[in-house]
Amino acid sequence: MGIVERIKEIEAEMARTQKNKATEYHLGQLKAKIAKLRTQLLEPPKGSSGGGDGFEVTKYGHGRVALIGFPSVGKSTLLTMLTGTHSEAASYEFTTLTCIPGVIHYNDTKIQLLDLPGIIEDLVLMVLDASKSEGHRQILTKELEAVGLRLNKRPPQIYFKKKKTGGISFNTTAPLTRIDEKLCYQILHEYKIHNAEVLFREDATVDDFIDVIEGNRKYIKCVYVYNKIDVVGIDDVDRLARQPNSIVISCNLKLNLDRLLARMWDEMGLVRVYSKPQSQQPDFDEPFVLSADRGGCTVEDFCNHVHRTLVKDMKYALVWGTSARHYPQHCGLSHHLEDEDVVQIVKKKVREEGGRGRFKSHSNVPARIADREKKAPLKQ
């Protein structure tokens, strides 16, 4: 029997099994079996080098967003609207057969947008047809879960470490109501794990525990984009718009596309930092783009972006912007920068320049920095 058939068989057995205290352990074990089989399914065949027949697209820009969705919900139309890159749109399904990448220029950063299910990046836009069944959202979410993606969820607060000897050490710092020690042992047994350290820091579920053991889950943000609101009634639009993590748009009427861009931007958590050379203007058109989720956004991360030797040479950093308590704040490497901060790295052994230099009037100075500048002039 193939892996897919075995998964189907176990799913059928789970559906037949009543959920109660007596069957809890059995169901937990079945869940672990399915998780193991799914992982096998995802492993590339032996002897092959890569991950199956994925589409390779060169990475580009400061962040990447994938469009996924059922056929003909308007993914290609949206890509064309947001990026200007033409992706063939038509009223028949499966119009798009290869990955079409486009680039969004937004807030002086470049965001790569990919029109293809299967490439999962920093953020997923699940494009849905507002006039179609709401079941589509669930079906897609389930399919993504089956390949190890977890949407809008943070990793379970469970510490897990395999050991060579010593048996299983099991501890909790929170009361557990959805899993117990015995069930954990059974699941570990299913994975043939006999030595490990387990610490539950929250009231996690069986599924959470399996996710932690599997260790290969990807926790990713997802915005549900309901397109084609031009063809549904206002009540439906209102209801869809109120769902969590959702936004309603119409490509045809160009409705709400600016809000979609703003939402994408917020979800990606990109941090623009302007570098200020000593006694010079920062270039407000060319930010260094950092990310709290990927790579971090401390002064140290900023230095590493600018030049690899800068961390070593830095004496301190001068920071203007929302992360600074006063202007400029003297900061060390661990200081967390925020969007639109201005940073000047002061190097060791380089004489500090005096004077009362200000940012000269510059059309692109971010408003909140210009505001603060009036109250507290820049001295460096």
Ligand SMILES: Nc1nc2c(ncn2[C@@H]2O[C@H](COP(=O)(O)OP(=O)(O)OP(=O)(O)O)[C@@H](O)[C@H]2O)c(=O)[nH]1
């Ligand atoms: N009424 C309406 N139709 C739209 C809207 N956006 C796209 N469409 C239409 O929906 C159809 C499918 O659009 P596509 O952009 O090809 O959809 P897709 O998701 O890329 O489809 P596949 O590539 O086939 O998976 C086209 O006929 C579009 O003109 C919209 O906002 N309102």
Ligand SMILES: [K+]
């Ligand atoms: K289509």
Ligand SMILES: [Mg+2]
């Ligand atoms: Mg398409």
